[in-house]
Amino acid sequence: MTTTTNAFHPIPLPTGIVFVDNWQPVNPQPYRVVMGADPSIDRRDVKVRTSAIQFADGRIDDAHIEPQAIHVDDCDWPLTAAQARELAAVLIAAADQVDAMSEPTGTVDA
Helix, strand or coil: CCCCCCCCCCEEEECCEEEECCCECCCCCCEEEEEECCCECCCCCCEEEEEEEEECCCCECCCCCCCCEEEEECCCCCCCHHHHHHHHHHHHHHHHHHHHCCCEEEEEEC
């Protein structure tokens, strides 16, 4: 189990999260940005990553601050058919991750 120290009690991370930002001390409910992995497409700079806002009580924001999202950082180069299929698979996996973000894992970040 992964833990770190902050002013809040240990909060389970959403499924698939690989990056956790610092807590934002906002009233009435502090929050932090959590992000999923950003796989790249073979030989291209296209990156896909997911993000969400997690409140100090463990809930994921339902778009009050920012909705759960998929970010695509694109490149200026064309994709081959194989790279386009790879991008499609990565986007579907990202959509699945966004859908699963409200399900906490056993990983805890304090």
